[in-house]
Amino acid sequence: MKYATFPKGGIHPHEHKQTAHLPIEHLPLPEQVVIPLGQHLGAPAHPLVKRGDRVKVGTRIGEAQGFISAHVHSSVSGKVLKVDEITDLSGYRRPAVFIQVEGDEWEEGIDRSPELVTTCDLSPQEIIERIKDAGIVGMGGAGFPTHVKLSIPPGKAIDTLIINGVECEPYLTADHRLMLEKTDEILVGIAIIRRALGEPRVFIGIEANKPDAIRVMKERVKEWEGLEVRPLKVKYPQGAEKQLIKALTGREVPSGKLPLDVGCVVSNVGTAHAVYRAVQKQMPLVERVVTVTGNDISRPGNFLVRVGTQVEWVLDQAGGLPEDAGKVVAGGPMMGKALPNLEVPVTKTTSGILVLPRKDVGPRSVEPCIRCAKCVQACPMGLEPYLLERLSARERWEEAEARGIVDCVECGSCAYICPASRPLLDYIRYGKTTVMMLRKKRSA
Numbered sequence: 001m002k003y004a005t006f007p008k009g010g011i012h013p014h015e016h017k018q019t020a021h022l023p024i025e026h027l028p029l030p031e032q033v034v035i036p037l038g039q040h041l042g043a044p045a046h047p048l049v050k051r052g053d054r055v056k057v058g059t060r061i062g063e064a065q066g067f068i069s070a071h072v073h074s075s076v077s078g079k080v081l082k083v084d085e086i087t088d089l090s091g092y093r094r095p096a097v098f099i100q101v102e103g104d105e106w107e108e109g110i111d112r113s114p115e116l117v118t119t120c121d122l123s124p125q126e127i128i129e130r131i132k133d134a135g136i137v138g139m140g141g142a143g144f145p146t147h148v149k150l151s152i153p154p155g156k157a158i159d160t161l162i163i164n165g166v167e168c169e170p171y172l173t174a175d176h177r178l179m180l181e182k183t184d185e186i187l188v189g190i191a192i193i194r195r196a197l198g199e200p201r202v203f204i205g206i207e208a209n210k211p212d213a214i215r216v217m218k219e220r221v222k223e224w225e226g227l228e229v230r231p232l233k234v235k236y237p238q239g240a241e242k243q244l245i246k247a248l249t250g251r252e253v254p255s256g257k258l259p260l261d262v263g264c265v266v267s268n269v270g271t272a273h274a275v276y277r278a279v280q281k282q283m284p285l286v287e288r289v290v291t292v293t294g295n296d297i298s299r300p301g302n303f304l305v306r307v308g309t310q311v312e313w314v315l316d317q318a319g320g321l322p323e324d325a326g327k328v329v330a331g332g333p334m335m336g337k338a339l340p341n342l343e344v345p346v347t348k349t350t351s352g353i354l355v356l357p358r359k360d361v362g363p364r365s366v367e368p369c370i371r372c373a374k375c376v377q378a379c380p381m382g383l384e385p386y387l388l389e390r391l392s393a394r395e396r397w398e399e400a401e402a403r404g405i406v407d408c409v410e411c412g413s414c415a416y417i418c419p420a421s422r423p424l425l426d427y428i429r430y431g432k433t434t435v436m437m438l439r440k441k442r443s444a
């Protein structure tokens with residue numbers, strides 16, 4: 001069978017999906033959680049609690065600030081120890097709420113029963129309000145607040161909702177398990193998002209390396225009008241928004257534009273599941289499935305983890321940090337971020353914790369570029385990575401901008417494929433950030 005995919009570039013890294021067969025397992029509660037107030041794109045939430053306050057699971061502890069922001073809720077019951085700054089995933093200092101865990105008492109009104117609630121008669125605005133109240137953000141990527149994504153500005157029309165079940169990052173299997181184990185809840189969540197958007201058509205994109213998920217989703221989707229499962233060719237980075245839109249609709253999101261400029265909204269399967277819980281069960285986003293993996297992890301798995309649980313504790317439940325650990329990554333090996341330390345907490349967007357052995361992360365010998373153009377062939381955005389690297393290294397920002405550096409989706413395909421081990425992505429990221437800052441200054 002010929003599967004759809006995006007036409008330009010892409011690579012086929014080794015999949016390493018060794019946790020795909022492991023069912024979602026609830027991890028026990030830690031003794032303490034550290035809940036960042038900025039787990040989303042946009043302004044961090046404003047703290048609503050102080051030292052000594054008592055909270056329950058679901059208590060709002062951070063209030064969204066500004067248009068692009070999200071509320072933050074306690075993931076445990078217990079006593080607030082302090083509100084202090086921590087070093088987050090990206091290495092920045094950000095405020096967080098430290099809570100000592102005492103029992104597991106949930107806020108009243110949160111429905112924790114397994115009963116499936118399919119009917120939703122709420123208006124689009126009421127749905128968006130519930131999603132906002134529950135602090136839902138995109139769980140597959142940067143954590144863009146979902147209520148903002150679903151609030152379509154006047155003059156824009158959405159005719160296609162794309163649900164991202166691709167999970168093309170090697171090692172990660174959290175979304176795969178969610179599709180197998182929470183199929184109906186995800187489908188109700190998708191139907192709710194669809195309702196909020198005015199009932200557009202829906203494509204659920206799943207890569208062909210998850211035949212069991214495709215089968216079960218296809219079977220269950222028959223009960224829903226307007227929803228269609230579309231298997232996709234296995235190719236990285238199929239899960240990137242622009243590539244997924246191209247693969248499923250043939251539409252190209254122009255440089256500097258958003259999916260909604262071509263009539264699309266893209267949402268992840270994990271987010272759809274969180275939307276179901278928020279709207280039908282009044283449950284804030286306080287836990288998520290995290291794939292804990294790596295070749296030397298003794299007890300890998302797909303774990304349901306409370307937000308704010310520190311990585312070190314999660315790794316202890318998975319058998320501990322292996323002796324030869326070289327790097328611990330939040331997310332997958334391609335787009336994930338190396339952790340500055342193991343005290344960093346799991347957030348709403350932590351899809352995986354990957355431990356790579358020392359031998360795989362040691363210093364590489366970087367050779368001069370041999371002009372093989374493999375990086376150009378691999379780039380899904382049609383860029384020239386070897387040139388962008390050089391322009392960034394020489395700080396020639398105008399030329400880098402003219403060559404489209406801000407269109408880089410930071411997929412790492414170029415660096416992965418380069419036979420000379422050039423640090424392409426490091427330089428391109430640096431260049432992209434600088435050019436975006438210069439643009440901001442220009443328009444100020």
Ligand code: SF4
Pocket residue numbers: 368369370371372373374375376385386417418419420421422424
């Ligand atoms: S893949 Fe590496 S060696 Fe080949 S052109 Fe690109 S930067 Fe140069």
Ligand code: SF4
Pocket residue numbers: 378379380381382383384385407408409410411412413414415424425428
């Ligand atoms: S990281 Fe950027 S430049 Fe490199 S392949 Fe991906 S989109 Fe292209």
